[in-house]
Amino acid sequence: PLELACRTVLGLTGGLGAAFMLVGMIFAWVVTADSDPIGDLQLALKARITQGVITRVTETNTTENDVTVYRYAFSFQTPGGESYTGSGYARGRRWSAEERVTIEYAPTHPAVARIQGTRRSMVPNWAILLVLVFPAIGALLFFSATVRGWRQVRLLQHGELSTAEIVSEEMTNTRINDVPVMAYVYEFPAHDGESYLGRSRALPTGRVGDEETEPVLYLPWSPRLSTLVDALPTRHRLDVDESGQWVTQGKAWPIVWVGVIWIGIVAHVAYGVWRVIGRFRP
Numbered sequence: 001p002l003e004l005a006c007r008t009v010l011g012l013t014g015g016l017g018a019a020f021m022l023v024g025m026i027f028a029w030v031v032t033a034d035s036d037p038i039g040d041l042q043l044a045l046k047a048r049i050t051q052g053v054i055t056r057v058t059e060t061n062t063t064e065n066d067v068t069v070y071r072y073a074f075s076f077q078t079p080g081g082e083s084y085t086g087s088g089y090a091r092g093r094r095w096s097a098e099e100r101v102t103i104e105y106a107p108t109h110p111a112v113a114r115i116q117g118t119r120r121s122m123v124p125n126w127a128i129l130l131v132l133v134f135p136a137i138g139a140l141l142f143f144s145a146t147v148r149g150w151r152q153v154r155l156l157q158h159g160e161l162s163t164a165e166i167v168s169e170e171m172t173n174t175r176i177n178d179v180p181v182m183a184y185v186y187e188f189p190a191h192d193g194e195s196y197l198g199r200s201r202a203l204p205t206g207r208v209g210d211e212e213t214e215p216v217l218y219l220p221w222s223p224r225l226s227t228l229v230d231a232l233p234t235r236h237r238l239d240v241d242e243s244g245q246w247v248t249q250g251k252a253w254p255i256v257w258v259g260v261i262w263i264g265i266v267a268h269v270a271y272g273v274w275r276v277i278g279r280f281r282p
Contacts, residue, residue: 004246005153006254011233012176012203014145015257020138022264024131029271031131035121038276039112043104052076052103052115054095055085062122067091069122072115076103084110088118142261155227156246159217164188164198164228166209172201179203184231188216190223198224202231 010018056073063069072095073087084105095101095115105113114120121128164186171180184200198216202208207230218226229238239247 001248003248006258008152009149011145017138017141018261021135024135025268028131042106047104048107050103054099086113088115089122090118155217160220162188162216163213164216196223198226200228200231
């Protein structure tokens with residue numbers, strides 16, 4: 001059932017990771033609104049020098065170490081006589097309007113320019129990287145949980161049932177709401193007559209270990225890929241009906257939540273592509 005597949009493929013870790021990623025990217029887009037890493041790379045690799053004029057000085061609401069950041073608008077001409085404008089940011093008031101300054105610009109794209117000694121974005125690069133840490137961690141949690149979740153969905157779709165004995169259990173370094181995630185090692189017989197070891201992780205809810213043997217699902221063509229049924233990230237115990245189909249709670253929120261997450265991911269990717277394309281427009 002779609003509800004069970006969505007609930008399993010995401011899990012608690014994937015849901016938290018998605019929230020970190022989507023909300024964190026909103027703040028990242030705001031902070032990096034005027035950043036242009038591609039243009040900065042062009043200037044770092046090769047830049048030409050010319051003279052320009054400050055056209056306007058504006059005090060921003062941003063401070064660094066209690067020093068106000070100022071925005072300096074400027075204009076300049078290339079040796080070919082073409083006129084360009086730009087802006088840069090620096091701590092403190094360094095220049096005034098009509099003052100001459102040294103300009104660095106990219107030879108192949110002169111619109112990419114800055115005043116020598118300034119930066120092209122209001123926020124320094126180290127602050128941008130700091131903001132990007134949170135959505136990056138969220139993305140790592142979300143996609144790793146999704147990969148693991150799809151494996152579990154495959155087990156729910158195609159797995160065969162067996163019984164397993166818990167060999168060992170130990171706490172991991174991962175904690176959710178201050179509750180440590182447990183790692184279980186178990187052994188089970190497969191249809192080929194061989195015994196296999198498997199590993200599953202789950203919160204200590206009391207489901208795993210409450211029976212002498214635990215139900216386990218494994219892929220018939222690859223018995224080493226398995227999972228404890230009670231370790232699957234579902235809020236209720238799994239059961240089957242008379243026709244052998246998995247029983248669900250009939251709730252739509254897991255489907256809606258997964259849909260919202262992927263709509264958000266597509267929206268962020270589309271916005272990022274739009275911003276990159278916009279940097280190359282004349």
